[in-house]
Amino acid sequence: PSLGAEYGFVPSHLPGMDKVIRRIKNLRIQYKKSGNKKDAELYKLALNGGYYGNLNSEYTPMYDPKQLLAVTLNGQMFLLMFCEKMIEAGIKIDSCNTDGVTCIIPIELEEKYEEICKWWEQLTLMELEAEDYKKIIRGNINNYLGIKLDGKIKEKGIWFLTNPDLGLSVDALIISKALKLYYTKGIEPKEVILNPEKYGFTIFDYCYSNKISKDYTVWWNNKQQQNLNRYYISGNNSPYLYKKKYNKTTLENVLKGYGVEIYNNHVEKPFKEYNVNTQYYISKVNEILNELEPKQTKLF
Numbered sequence: 437p438s439l440g441a442e443y444g445f446v447p448s449h450l451p452g453m454d455k456v457i458r459r460i461k462n463l464r465i466q467y468k469k470s471g472n473k474k475d476a477e478l479y480k481l482a483l484n485g486g487y488y489g490n491l492n493s494e495y496t497p498m499y500d501p502k503q504l505l506a507v508t509l510n511g512q513m514f515l516l517m518f519c520e521k522m523i524e525a526g527i528k529i530d531s532c533n534t535d536g537v538t539c540i541i542p543i544e545l546e547e548k549y550e551e552i553c554k555w556w557e558q559l560t561l562m563e564l565e566a567e568d569y570k571k572i573i574r575g576n577i578n579n580y581l582g583i584k585l586d587g588k589i590k591e592k593g594i595w596f597l598t599n600p601d602l603g604l605s606v607d608a609l610i611i612s613k614a615l616k617l618y619y620t621k622g623i624e625p626k627e628v629i630l631n632p633e634k635y636g637f638t639i640f641d642y643c644y645s646n647k648i649s650k651d652y653t654v655w656w657n658n659k660q661q662q663n664l665n666r667y668y669i670s671g672n673n674s675p676y677l678y679k680k681k682y683n684k685t686t687l688e689n690v691l692k693g694y695g696v697e698i699y700n701n702h703v704e705k706p707f708k709e710y711n712v713n714t715q716y717y718i719s720k721v722n723e724i725l726n727e728l729e730p731k732q733t734k735l736f
Contacts, residue, residue, distance in 0.1 A: 437461050437483035439507045442561040447491070447500040457487055511535070514560050521552045533577050538569075573619050573728060581619055589620065595724055608668075610641040611720050618725075625721040629714050632707055639710050642668040642717065643699055646690060652679040655687065656698050670697040671711040 439445050441458035464479035488507060490498035512534070519529050519537060525548045528540040541549050553564050567584060574580035579593025591597050591612075598613050600606055610632065614625035617635065628635055632642075647664045648654050654661040657675040667677065674695025678687040694716060 437487055438562050439511055440487060440503075443506075443510070445503045445506040445510070446487075447498055447503060449500070450497070453487075457483065514556075514562065517560075518552075518556050521556070522549070525549070525552060527552075530572070531574065531577055538572065571619070575724070575727060581616060583620060589616070591616065607644045608642060608717065608720070610637060610717055611724070613637060613641060614717075614721050615724060625725070626718050629717045629721070639668065639699070639702075639707065639712070642710075642712055644668065646677070648679050648690070652681050652688075654679050654690075656696070661698060662700070665698055666700050667696040667698050668710070669694050669713040669716040671695075671713050674711070674713075 437457055438461065441454050441461055444454045446453035446457065460479055460482055464476050464483065467473075467476035467479060487498065488504075490496040491500050491504035491507070493499055515532065515535075515537060519532060522529060522537075522539055525545060526542070527545055527549055530538040530540050532538075539549065553566075556562070557564055567582075567590075569582045570585050571583040572580055573582075573596075575593065575595050579595050580591075581596040582590040584590065591599075594607075594612070596612050596615060598609060598616055600609075610629060613635075614628040617623040617628055618625050623635075628637070632638065643666050645664070645666050650663060652663070654663055654665065655678040656665075665677070669691070672695075674697060676694075677690040677696050677698075679690055680687050694713065697711065
């Protein structure tokens with residue numbers, strides 16, 4: 437949005453749109469600085485989706501592929517210039533996304549870092565927003581847990597998201613919750629998964645949701661089920677979840693190798709009585725930990 441406001445990268449058939457974008461952008465900044473996160477987020481959505489996103493949508497009045505490329509290419513070149521200056525100064529670039537950079541800054545180079553930031557802002561007419569972290573655990577650019585200097589947590593992606601927004605997947609949140617406690621409190625994931633009640637977690641944190649196409653019928657424990665089900669991985673001798681395409685006789689295993697318990701209706705009882713296959717969830721956490729913290733990087 438800043439590129440549209442400052443450089444006029446707006447639909448050629450909508451002259452003056454840059455002034456509108458600048459006004460919305462300034463309102464968003466005001467709301468953010470005042471702590472009004474709700475309105476700040478609404479204005480952010482208006483800018484990112486209503487302006488930038490719709491530059492590529494032929495079904496909206498904002499459609500203009502040329503201006504979309506102007507924003508994208510110039511924005512990337514600006515960020516690359518920023519990274520180049522940091523590297524030249526001896527500051528390590530830890531990661532770089534389409535709209536942000538994470539730097540590892542030696543204490544003795546903090547003033548140089550601030551100097552480069554101010555130089556870049558004056559040159560590009562862009563405004564930088566910064567957050568300070570003492571630790572970042574990252575699977576990839578869109579999958580990380582950040583611990584800020586004030587102790588606040590920023591979580592993003594399926595590995596670390598413990599409180600997803602309404603409408604997002606909530607599959608087996610016990611995995612991300614165990615990882616979060618491990619990296620923020622030093623509590624072993626196995627301890628959390630085996631004793632969820634001790635940490636305020638419930639059977640719902642072990643549940644997956646699965647929506648099977650209407651081209652199939654769904655079967656569990658020799659009975660046909662609805663096509664949208666909630667279930668958790670259960671212990672020994674538990675029935676498998678199958679799907680069968682219409683006009684065919686072959687059953688396909690939805691989750692190979694693991695029996696499940698359909699859990700569309702909640703029954704309150706002590707955790708140990710649910711017969712959860714806790715080893716499955718422990719192994720899933722360990723798979724992620726092995727990617728984040730490889731135990732062996734080379735053979736010799």
